[in-house]
Amino acid sequence: MRTWFNLASSARPASRRSPRWPCSRRGTWLGLLALLLTMPTILACTSGLAITQAPRWACPSPTPLPYGETGPVKEVIRHTRPVTEGGDWDEQIFYELWEQEYPEAAGRPFPSPTPYAKTGRAYVFGQRVEIWPFHVLVTASAGPEITRASAAANAVQLYHVTITWVNHTVEAVPINYAQQVRLRALTTPTGQLLSQAYWGVTAEALSVSALPVLPTTIPPGESSVQIPILGPVGTPHTVELEVATAPVGIFLLPTTTTLPGLPTSTPQPTLTPTPRPLNTGLHAPGRETVTVQWSNARWVPPGAEPCLDPGALTDWDDGRANAAAATDLIMPAPPGASRVVQLALAQVGKPYIWGAKGPEAFDCSGLMTWVYAQIGLRIPHGTAGQWPGMQPVDHAALQPGDLVFFAIAGGRIDHVGMLVGDLNGNGRWDMVHAASPGLGVRVDYDIFESPYYAPRIRGMRTAR
Structure with missing residues (x-):
C-alpha cells in the first residue's frame, strides 16, 4: 500500500551511461534526451533552495x-x-x-508602532515567512476523496498544498518539490491527529489532480505552485518544507538602484554572475538541512488580537520586531521627519515599473502602499482606491507624509505622490513619487507652485 507514496521522479532515466562519441544520430538524440531528463536532478544536487539566516516573520498590522x-x-x-x-x-x-505610543508628540503623528514578530521553524497557514532570500506563504486544503481498485473505497483523499514564493534573487533557483515538501500531519474525521513522513507528491497524485508537472525552479519575483498530495481522509494539519542551511552556491541578488545625490533617471543595474565554489575535497559535501513547518493553527500575540496581515515582505532590523529595515537615507529628510517620510525618501533612484509594488521597483500608488505597510498601516491599492478610500485633508492641515493626487492626463485621478515637507529650505512643499519609467522614484520641488504639477492637482488625502 505504500507504493503510491513513492517519491521517485517519473522523469528518472532508465540508464545513466554517458553516450559514446562518435555515435549514430539516433544515439546522439538518445544521449541528449537522457541529459535533459537528468538535468533537474543535477541542478538539485549542485544548487537549490538554501537559507542564509533563521526563518522569521513580522506582522505589519499593529494593535495599538x-x-x-x-x-x-x-x-x-x-x-x-x-x-x-x-x-x-x-x-x-x-x-x-x-x-x-507617542506621549511626547506635539499633535497626532503618523503611527509607527512596533509590530509582532517571531523567529523559528513553526508558523501557521497563511503567514508569509522570510526564508532569505525568499518569502514563502503556505496554505493547504482538502480535495475530493479518491476511490482506487487497490484501496478500500473512499480511503484516500487528494490534498492541495499551495506555496506562494517571492524570490528576491535574479536567478531561477532549483527545487525538488517531491523531496522537499511534505504533508506532515492531518486530522481525521474523528479528530485523531495522524503524522507521517512520506506524504508527498507522486505521479499518481499529479494524474488524479489533472495538474501540470511541477516546476523544477523558483523563478525570480512572485510565483505560486499547487502541489497535489494523496493521503488518508481528513483535513490538512501541518505542511513542512525542507531547505538547506549550508548553501553550495552564492545567490545572485539585484545590485542597488539607489544613487547618491539628487534624484536622476537611473538605468537598470548590470548583473555580474558570481562563480560558485568548487568542491575541492573530491567528495560530495555534506548537506545540512532545516525543516520549516506551517500548521492549521491560530497564533495570537500576547494581549492582542491575531495579526490580520500575512506578514512583512521586507527585512526588519532584529528579532525584537522592528518591521522596517534601517537604511541610509540618500535624500536627507527634514529634521524630525516621520518614519514614513524617511522610508519614502530612501527609495529615491529606484526604477518605475507599471504595477510594481516594491521593494526594488514601484509605480506611483505602489510606492505609497509599500511605504505605509512598513510602518504598519494598510492603505488602499491603486490611485482608484487611495483617492476615494482615504481621508481628505485641506491645505492648511497638511503634514509630511500626506498624499497629493493628480490628473496628469486631465481626466480622472491617475497619479499620486507623498508630501515630504521642505527639502530645499525655501519654505515650500516638496514631493517624492514614482514619476515615470524614464525618471523613476524622484523628488520634485515646490509642488504647489510648479507650472507643470500645480494645475493638475486634484486634492490631498491623509492616513492620520
Missing part, C-alpha cells in the same frame, strides 16, 4: 495600546458646581488613538 472609554483613564478633572445642580463632579479623560 488600549484607548478611548475601553482603555485606562488618562486623567481625572474635578469640576465644581453648586449643590443645587448636583454638586462637584469628576470628568474622566481617556487616551486618544496612538497617544500612548
